[in-house]
Amino acid sequence: MTNVIQAANRDVNGPLLELTDVKTHFRTRRGLVRAVDGVSLTLERGKALGIVGESGSGKTILSRSIMGLLPTKGTERHGSIRFEQQEIGNLGRKQMRHIWGKEMAMIFQDPMTSLNPLMKIGKQIAEPLRIHLGMDKATAWATAERLLQDVRIPEGARRLHQYPHELSGGMRQRVMIAIAMACGPTMLFADEPTTALDVTVQAQILDLLNDQRKDRNMSLILVTHDLGVVAGHTDEIAVMYGGKLVEKAPTRALFADMKMPYTEALMQSIPKIDDPSHTRLMAIGGRPPDLVNPPQGCRFAPRCLYTRDKCLTEEPPLVATDNPEHTYACWYPVGSPEYHESKARLSETPVTIGRLD
Amino acid sequence: MRYALQRFTQFLIVFFLVTFGVMVFMRIGLNKPGDPARTMLGGTVSQDLIDTTTRRFHLDSNYLVQYWYWLKGMLTLDFGYSNPNNLNVTTYLKPRVLTTVFLGLYSIFFALLVAVPVAVYQAYKRDRPFDKLSSFATFFFISVPAVVLAPLLKYIFIDWLAWFPRLSSKVYPWDNPMLHIKNFFVPVLVLTIPLAATWIRLLRADMVQTLQSDFITLASAKGVPPSRVLWGHALRNSVFSLVTSVGFQLGGLVGGALIVEAYFNMKGMGSLLVVAILSSDLFTVQSVSAILVACVVLVNLGVDLSYALIDPRIRHARALS
Incomplete structure (x- = not known):
């Protein structure tokens, strides 16, 4: 497939994105909401990172913090965000505007509400091309047509002149991808890109995203609550809980050897194809922590099945396994003697386990 | 096409119903319902004149026939005869209509000219000092009735600052534009202020809502500059209540x-209609109300069409029906 715009040749040394102790806090009447509370990670060029967590874990806020897309009022940003070896964590919207759509682009969750209903598809795709690359109208629209081809929308010439309501949900998400791809960004954020779509379309969209990423040597951050989504489409996975990173590993390593009980619980909440039908899914009891007054110690402890006293008082640091790329924050990780002991105790009193047969 | 036809039929039905109703009620409401010609002519007049008038306007036939003749006259711009003014209605109606049209169009134009940018900027700077201050101001000016605003502004601009002449007689812009402006400035201002205040509040509320939409965030995330996000993306998605209100205002x-x-x-x-009703000036009342109804219905038609112009979804839905 020929792409419209190849990413410009850049300094390919060093990671594309480097976060150090990123914090995003919101001032509210109830107090300071620590939505993202000290996240550090790096992302290499052309790689895909999945950020996984339930609602309120801070995954969406983290991605928007990196892009600088949050409202300035009442938001406190701390820590360092380095993109292309340049600090962008302290840039305002005015400066970020030249990065948005050009270097970094974002795909939103709901394609039904994310396109301007009163503007032709073509104009919406052409807009960033005209702004960032200074194309004239004709060139921009011609480019838009080829972008529609790239995202496998047939009859592009006709589609350009249509309005969003004339397109299906899957089509609209493809248009969103075309818009994001338009200026050849090096970094793409996809925030729950398939949640609002039909199951049959989800896989197509994820495959499309993956192909585009590889074709364009673009890095991807895929934000989702669904481990199933990230499994086949990422190189690395970061699991977030209560605004913190609780486990991070190369995708294969994570699925082979997850350490954090929260990751395990997320895993068990996905239905498995070889389970007998009507098997009850394991749900994680309780609710995500209050980010104004997060629990002392491990934030997951109040909901964890294997909690011990230490978990409730001391916060576990991120430590590496034998594999230095696999880090987790847990005192008694999956596989540890204490974990097995707790698990054995739990199976004697099956009522406390979520699974009821 | 079917839609336009439907709307046009509606327009005609409403127009006929209302104008016919006005005619019937005006005659029923007369002091001497049986003798419209005498009431219309008023005072002591010769039987001869009454007979001529009755014959001329078919006042002795039934309402439907009278209506038919009046309608025929309207089509040839013959609005009938007004005794108190001792004139053909058509002749003296023209300057009256023009005065009101100037007043209305100017005030609507200037109110929009002020309201749109203020509301857009307010929504952009939501909850900042500018927004809060102007929100208070608009609330204030909505609450001030015209009977208070009119003397106040008259005092300030005409008596105290003496910027404008003390209400000269009517001047058309094509005769003396400067004097025309001076003449209309204060009255238009009285009308503009509450209108602008209302529309600012209306548009600000819709803009604030639109600015929270995903597609606005997407527009920003594409790198579209804030001014284009506001004017190119948000405004058009926020004007529906405003358009409706402007329509009402034009009609009223x-x-x-x-x-x-x-x-x-x-x-x-407005003043003409009041006087005409009080003096049983049949043809004036009928003519003025016919103009009013036509205005209201036409403007509504215009509002409907502009919805379709703004929103392709409405356009397509109508094309299908």
């Missing part, structure tokens, strides 16, 4: 200007 032009016309002694349609 005459009633709204009544106080201003009376206070500034401007001879417009």
Whole structure:
């Protein structure tokens, strides 16, 4: 497939994105909401990172913090965000505007509400091309047509002149991808890109995203609550809980050897194809922590099945396994003697386990 | 196409119903219902004149026939005869209509000119000092009735600052543009201020809502500069209530200007209608209300069409029906 715009040749040394102790806090009447509370990670060029967590874990806020897309009022940003070896964590919207759509682009969750209903598809795709690359109208629209081809929308010439309501949900998400791809960004954020779509379309969209990423040597951050989504489409996975990173590993390593009980619980909440039908899914009891007054110690402890006293008082640091790329924050990780002991105790009193047969 | 036809039929039905109703009720409401010609002519007049008038306007036939003749006259711009003014209605109606139309169009134009940018900027700077201050101001000006605003502004601009002449007689822009502007400035201001205040509040509320939409965030995330996000993406998605309100205002032009016309002694349609009703001036009432109904219905038609112009979804839905 020929792409419209190849990413410009850049300094390919060093990671594309480097976060150090990123914090995003919101001032509210109830107090300071620590939505993202000290996240550090790096992302290499052309790689895909999945950020996984339930609602309120801070995954969406983290991605928007990196892009600088949050409202300035009442938001406190701390820590360092380095993109292309340049600090962008302290840039305002005015400066970020030249990065948005050009270097970094974002795909939103709901394609039904994310396109301007009163503007032709073509104009919406052409807009960033005209702004960032200074194309004239004709060139921009011609480019838009080829972008529609790239995202496998047939009859592009006709589609350009249509309005969003004339397109299906899957089509609209493809248009969103075309818009994001338009200026050849090096970094793409996809925030729950398939949640609002039909199951049959989800896989197509994820495959499309993956192909585009590889074709364009673009890095991807895929934000989702669904481990199933990230499994086949990422190189690395970061699991977030209560605004913190609780486990991070190369995708294969994570699925082979997850350490954090929260990751395990997320895993068990996905239905498995070889389970007998009507098997009850394991749900994680309780609710995500209050980010104004997060629990002392491990934030997951109040909901964890294997909690011990230490978990409730001391916060576990991120430590590496034998594999230095696999880090987790847990005192008694999956596989540890204490974990097995707790698990054995739990199976004697099956009522406390979520699974009821 | 079917939609337009449907709307046009509606327009005709409403127009006929209302104008016919006005005619019937005016005659029923007369002091001497049986003798419209005498009431219309008023005072002591010769039987001869009454007979001529009755014959001329078919006042002795039934309502439907009378209506038919009146309608025929309207089509040839012959609006009938007005005794108190001792004139053909058509002749003296023209300056009245023009005065009201000037008042209405100017005030709507200037109110929009002020309201749109203020509301857009307010929504952009939501909850910042500018927004809060102007929100208070608009609330204040909505609450001030015209009967208070008119003397106040008259005092400030005409008596105290003496910027404008003390209400000269009617001047058309094509005769003396400067004097025309001076003449209309204060009355238009009285009408503009509450209108602008209302529209600012209306548009600000819709803009604030639109600015929270995903597609606005997407537009920003594409790198679209804030001014284009506001004017190119958000405004068009926020104008529906405003368009509706402007339509109402255009339609109700005459009633709204009544106080201003009376206070500034401007001879417009509003004051004309009041006097005409009080003096049983049949053809004047009928003609003025016919103009009003036509205005209201036409403007509504225009509002409907502009919805379709703004929103492709409405356009397509109508094309299908």
